Amino acid sequence: MRPLHQLQTATIAIFCTAAAAKRAIDLSTLEWTLSSPVYNISVPGRVPSQVHLDLYREGIIPDPYFGLGDFELRWVTLTNWTYNAKLDGLDTSTNLSTWLLFDGLDTFTSIELCGEYVASTNNQFRQYYFDVSSVLGSCSGPPNLSINFGSAVNITADIANEPGQETWPDWVEGLFEFPNRQFVRKGQSDFGWDWGPAFAPAGIWKPAYAIQLPSAGIYIRNSLLDIYRQGQLNNLPPDQAAPWILNASLDILGAISSTATLAIEIMDMSNNTITSGDLQNISTTSTSVGGSITVEGEACQLWWPAGLGPQNLYYFKISLVDGGKTLASVTKRSGFRTIVLNMTPISTPQLSQGIAPGNNWHFEINGHEFYAKGSNFIPPDAFWPRVTLAKMKQLFQSVVDGNQNMLRVWASGAYSPDFLYDLADELGILLWSEFEFGDALYPVNPEFLDNCREEAEYNVRRVNHHPSLALWAGGNELENLELPIAEGADPGNGQWRKEYEQLFLGVLAPAVFQNSKSISYIPSSTTNGYLELNFSSPIPIIQRYDNVTAGSIYGDTDHYNYHSDVAFNLSSYPVGRFANEFGFQSMPSLQTWQQAVLPEDLNFNSSTIILRNHHYPAGGPFTDNFHNSSLGMGEMTIAAELYYPVPNIADSVANFSAWCHTTQIFQADFYRSQISYYRRGSGFPERQLGSLYWQLEDIWQAPTWAGVEYDGRWKVLHYVAKDIYQPVIIASYWNYTTGDLTAYVTSDLWSTASGSATLTWYSYNGTILAAPTTVPFTVGALNTTQVLQTNTNALPLSLKDAVLKMNITATGSLPNSNEVKIFKHEYYFHDLSLGQVNLQDPGLILNYNSTTGNFTVEAAKAVAAWVWLDIPAGTLANFDENAFWLVPSDGKREIGVTVKDDSIGGKWVKGVTVRSLWNNTLS
Secondary structure, three states: OOOOOOOOOOOOOEEEEOOOOOEEEEHHHOOEEEEEOOOOEEEEEOOOOOHHHHHHHOOOOOOOOOOOHHHHOHHHHOOOEEEEEEOOOOOOOOOOEEEEEEOOOEOEEEEEEOOEEEEEEEEOOOOEEEEOHHHHHOOOOOOEEEEEEOOHHHHHHHHHOOOOOOOOOOOOOOOOOOOOHHHOEOOHHHHOEOOEOOOOOOEOOOOEEEEEEOOOOEEEEEEEEEEEEOOOOOOOOOOOOOOEEEEEEEEEEEOOOOOOEEEEEEEOOOOOEEEEEEOEEEEEOOOEEEEEEEEOHHHOOEEOOOOOOOEOOEEEEEEEEEOOEEEEEEEEEEOEOOEEEEOOEOOHHHHHOOOOOEEOOEEEEOOEEOOEEEEEEOOOOOOHHHOOHHHHHHHHHHHHHOOOOEEEEOOOOOOOOHHHHHHHHHHOOEEEEEOOOEOOOOOOOHHHHHHHHHHHHHHHHHHOOOOOEEEEEOOEOHHHHHHHHHHHHOOOOOHHHHHHHHHHOOOHHHHHHOOOOOOOEEOOOOOOOEEEEOOOOOOOEEEOOOOOOOOOEOOEEEEOOOOHHHOOOHHHOOOOOEEEEEOOOEOOOHHHHOOOOOHHHOOOOOHHHHHOOOOOOOOOHHHHHOOOOOOOHHHHHHHHHHHOOOOOOOOHHHHHHHHHHHHHHHHHHHHHHHHHHHHHHHHOOOOOOEEEEOOOEOOOOOOEOOOEOOOOOEOHHHHHHHHHOOOEEEEEEEEOOOOEEEEEEEEOOOOOEEEEEEEEEEOOOOOEOOOOEEEEEEEOOOEEEEEEEEEHHHOOOOHHHOEEEEEEEEEEEOOOOOOEEEEEEEEEEOOOOOOOOOOOOOOEEEEEEOOOOEEEEEEOOOOEEEEEEEOOOOEEEEEOOOOEEEOHHHOOEEEOEEEEEEOOOOOHHHHOEEEOHHHHHOO
């Protein structure tokens, strides 16, 4: 076979050709009109786009994100809108078949061509395709395409009120703004969430085409590439010595000849052919053709996540061939890897190592256990058409720069576009992906289940080739929250569990298992795993639910405790095999608030800011888990006042900024405590091998759980997570009730590391209280070792004026590398309440070196707690480190900076400031 000589750029995964296609018109090139007769509005529209975006661009509405647009623009959400365009350029000859192909319609539509009804849609996540040949043939004059979008909020209310419609016990639906979201296959967070707005947008949100084919024409609308080890089964570790199997399948428009076959060519990133051949076991239906081939692995270099090895990628060209003629082809970029969520029972050898009985719950890449370090990815915007490749590159680079190797792509938003997986493939970010169901139970009537089946199969096939795809989960918080609420309110005869299994085991699991052998599936993001896995059964998975044995450990955990007075109580953290989400909200920075509110609203308790905080109770049995009368702003205030100096700055805006920053410090401190606790668990009986905090980024400018703000600015959290996610760390663990204090060195390397820990007590005035202690250590692969055991009640000092600085230096090798590296880390132990200790003016000195482009900072007078370098508005950049402690003996600390976007021509350098917690006390 001949190699491809012309490929799309490396970030494009699919390059389709349809050699026999007469014409394919990209509907984004048409002149669209958006209109509403109710409001007598008619403006130019775009594709892809959504109604709010088009109205904003044309000046009909203000920026939806500014002020209280979330509430004030609900008239847009509650209105029907129509997109119209002339389909110029179509050939009306009768020997052509004409199709309308939509990759995404959001959500309830009625489609007309030439004034004639074509179809209706009701699923944002499906690819729709309609043969309109007969309609076009009877069209007089230029064909007009009209798509009417109904209000999702109004229509779901009508569905919910239909006679005989299914209902659930109170509080099963997590209700945030608009109700009834479980009745529609649309982004569930479009109806509001506790970290985001409720715009419930509508529009042609993904690309769309008009395709015309001659009688023998073929057009590839979707395709599947599955790369796995021979004999591999989902959810089970495969034989790493077995050859690779490549299974490919093409979904087509047009007629497939019974003599057609498939061929494949594998090329490296320089387009050099590695191997090629004809696929075997060809299977053809009226809409698809598929086959498979065996590939020996000698020439195939493995793909690894960030920090664990190189991201080796290849091009795979799959061609539909008949009689020596290539009818159509598709080229996908992929890689060779196995990724398995291992949930098998704890083995006898594991028990002999001291691992607690129960079941495993960890990921294995290419046969290796590894520690999953990362966070949860939510929709990066309420309007997906304005999520750009550039913005996602910037965000995903922050993920890698933050020492993360996995993101949980949260359910209840939208399925990620291919370019997002492309970026993850390139950067080595594993994507735990979820079907878009969460915090609710769902209908199980045949029409709804069939709709979900089409949605799931399309998206599984679309993204399966990406080596970054780590897992498919059925939905969010179903087995640990929604089912228990329903069964607790109405035990009945197991109805709710039966209905849950109809969708999540009877529909979604087969959508994965029948299309892929390379990926694992779990029905719920938080789960005790399976009780039985039997691939000879129609439904292979029997869930464990609460079938647990005392003393055994099963499954993953999530953790939210908004009682900040126990935030650092280690016994309040769950013990499990993997932590998939945990967190606490904080305010964004002053610079980010200034993008979204008026100057007069820059007040911690302004009505606009309070209303942009959507973390408030909707009622229900879970309310007791919160400070009932002080949700949202109150929770952050309580935590700030409990642990840190209360901001007391004369300038009101500076004081507001200090309050925002203090909430970020608590958030980061709380997360660091949990992350280090979970990581230490890698060497404890729970054999804990994953920490994904809630959440990576913001959907808008508001108080949320995010570590990266809407425009990409790093909060304190992202800096602290970067620090505590380093390969080898030291951290302290304090039982403040008994006074027991320990410190452990934890490593996620795959081989032994050795080094020494230096422990030094300082007074807050910067003097050393006792001679430093040096402790040599050796820490095993994915393990932890203790380097300190003491009791603070027995120390000859008071924690009100003493802080313990812990430093380590270790040598070891990164996975898949023989290079010996030096790893350093520092950690400070201190009294829980820094508002009650003897903080003093640290005499911070900040300088900038124009030659190196780096800053230096030093504490000339005293210990500086939570040193923060701040970048002014107008520039997006991040420092190599931030939110750290300094003692005078450290001298000057040099800090690099990476500039990502600068709108003020380098003048930002003069606007960089430095502060510590002591600055909050200034009046």
